[in-house]
Every structure is written in C-alpha cells, then in structure tokens.
Amino acid sequence: MAEKDTVREQIIDAAKKRFSHFGYAKTTMAEVAADCSMSPGNLYRFFPGKLDIAEAIASVAREEHLKDLRKLINEPGKSGRDRLRDFFFEELRHTYHMLEKNPRVYEMASVIANERPEFANRMFAEERKILVEMMVEAERHGEFKTGDKEFTAEMIQSALMKFRYPQLWSKLTLPKLERELDGVLKLLIDGLCAQKAHHSTGQAA
Amino acid sequence: MAEKDTVREQIIDAAKKRFSHFGYAKTTMAEVAADCSMSPGNLYRFFPGKLDIAEAIASVAREEHLKDLRKLINEPGKSGRDRLRDFFFEELRHTYHMLEKNPRVYEMASVIANERPEFANRMFAEERKILVEMMVEAERHGEFKTGDKEFTAEMIQSALMKFRYPQLWSKLTLPKLERELDGVLKLLIDGLCAQKAHHSTGQAA
C-alpha cells in the first residue's frame, strides 16, 4: 500500500513535468511510463487512464491552495466581511495567475472541465465547507445571520461564477475583474447582513 | 432608402428561415441570394458579410424581447423587488426555451458570441438602461437607495452571468436554474435594500 502510494506519486510527478512542459495532448503515456522506468501498460495498475492522472495533479494542486485559503481566513481580528473578501480575491488572483503564467495549465484546466464536469463539482463542494464555516463564525459574532448556510454558500458561488475561471469566459484584465468582484461582493455581503434585520422573509430554514 | 430597408428585411427573412432550418454553417450565401432572387454579390450591398446577417437577426429578436420585458416591468402596483425578479426570471425562461427548442439557434448564438464579442456588450448596455430606470423608480418609492446606478446595474449583471446563456456553461435543468436565480436575487436585492441603511460606506458616487 505504501509502495503503491509512492509509485502513484512518482507517476504524478513525471506526468506533471511533461504536462506543464509540452502540454497534456502532446505527452504520451509511453513517455510518462519511460520516465518512471516502467511499461505503458503498467500505468493502468495505478490510474484508470490518462485523464485520471491529470485529475490527480489538479486535485493535489487544489488541495494545497485550499490549505493556503484556510490559513488566510483563520487569521484573527478580521470581520466576516473581510474574510469573505480576502477569500475570493485570493482565489481570483491565484487562478488568474496560474492560467496566465503558462498555457499548458490552461489546456489542462479546459480538458478536465470539459471531460470531467464532476471534478469541478467536488471542488465546489469542498469550498462550500469553508464558506459554511465562515458563516457560522460570522453568525456567532452577530455579523450576519443566515438561514440555510449550505444553500447560501451555493448562492454565493453562483453569483461569483464569472470570476471562477476568469479567462475562460471573459477576456477581462485582472484589474477589471477585481473591480467587478469587489462590487458584487459588496452587494452580496450587504445582502447577508440584511438577513439579520428581516430574517425568515422567505429564506428556507 | 425605404427600398433598401425593404430589401434588407427580405434578406434577413430568407436568412432566418435557412439558418433555423439547416443551421448557420450549412446555409450558403448563394442560397440566401437565390431565395431573394438576386446574385450572391448583391448581398454585399446590404450587409458587410454573412455574420452581419446573423447579427441583424439576433438584434431584432433581442429588440422584440426587450420590448416585452419593458412592458412586463412597467405593470403598475409592483415593488421594485418584484420587478427585478420578474425581469430576470422572464429573461432566463425565454433564452432557455429558445436555446432548448432548436439546436440551430444554439449554433447561431455560439457563433455570434465567439466571433462578435462586442455584440453581447451592446445587448448588456441596453439591458442596463432598463435596470437603471428600475432603480430610479425604486429609489423614488424609497425601496432602495443606490449610489452609482450604472455601476450597480453592472454588478447585478455580473452576479447573474451564470443564468445568461444557461446551457452554454452549466447543464442544469430549468427548475434548478430557477431555484438558484431565486436565491441569488434574494441576496442581491437584500443587498440593494441594505444600502439604504448605511449608504456611502464605500459605494462609488
């Protein structure tokens, strides 16, 4: 088992190098296998297919970024408002620069988004956990009082969809995206605060 | 001039029939010209190119829909909240059914969106005019007080981007989209109402 995990990591490492140097489409399973000193067929004992290697790479990268994000929002002495803002600003900047830096990452993101829509859903669900935590915290401090927090988190994600894979949908520059994100967040957070005032006006419990 | 406009409409009509029957890519300029009893070359006295015919078709369709939307939101005895809701719900349902009904419309929308990004921007700008009107009206009734209304309209559009060309981004069903639109709108409108309370807390003037 420990053996298997090591080999898996070795494969992921080799694939990551190839993918980000030459692109996902241009690297062959044979090459990745050769880098790991094994035959192409043997890769399939560790991954169901090529796409699953890419998914694994994306998954660990995302996990690392989520760890950073968790750290960021757990800094003491911040309002819930600031936490939400910092969270989504960091997320926007991070993915923007990732996709900007090299086109290979952009290619991988596109392939995974197209061929594995479920992947994005899992990432969203993980993000929602953090958002719910933040709302619980903010409610304890009386900053805003939300009914169904899981649902509210989903709505926030919906409203910020445009900023998720920035250069995939709009070709806006980062400053313009930041300006818009700022504006939308202000509206949303004001909305959250308002629920404190006239709660139970329709929000599901 | 009156002559020219008639011919233009004739071309638009013929092209619309062809495009929605056989698709944009599969209809040739020669066919459209033949339907209008003229030579292919003559089309270019009325339109710069094939894409501009498609744009004209989309433009009049959008104009008609906007007229319906204006009518809808001018119904008396409605709160600003209801007006905003009705506006975007009608918009979501309308475009969803358009794109659902026949794949040819979907094809046309994709082509225009990809090759003529400016077109969408013009449509957005027209929509914003209506939104600003609504906000002015709502402010007069003391329902919500927004600072820079053009900017706020832009932010609302940003937050509702996901519901704009529904089946282009997400493959959600209409009921799921409606549920999400409802939730996001609630947050946003609460946000608008909140600005009445603590105005000038950062909203640009």
Add this chain to the structure above:
DNA sequence: AGATTGAACGATTTGTTGAACGTTCAGAAA
C-alpha cells in the same frame, strides 16, 4: 450615372490516408 451580375480568388472545410496514440491482455518475470 447607379444597380446588378457571376466568374474568379483565396480561405476554409471536407474527405482520405497513414501514422501515432491510449488502452488492453496474453504471457513473461518475479
């Protein structure tokens, strides 16, 4: 004159062929 045509041009698409690729699995190696 201005309006219209349709043949001609270059770009894009289509059809086809051969190589390359992802994946599998019977068998070799351990």
Add this chain to the structure above:
DNA sequence: TTTCTGAACGTTCAACAAATCGTTCAATCT
C-alpha cells in the same frame, strides 16, 4: 501467485488534396 511487460487492437490525429464557400470586382444591364 502476483507483478509487470510489450505487442496488438481500435480510435484519434495530422497531413495533404479536392471541393466548397465567402467575398470581390470587372463587366453588364437599366
């Protein structure tokens, strides 16, 4: 037995040819 290999399979991709299409413009018509 379990682990791994590499040739074999069907699919996909790349390159080239032919055909088609959008667009132009010199010639024609009104």
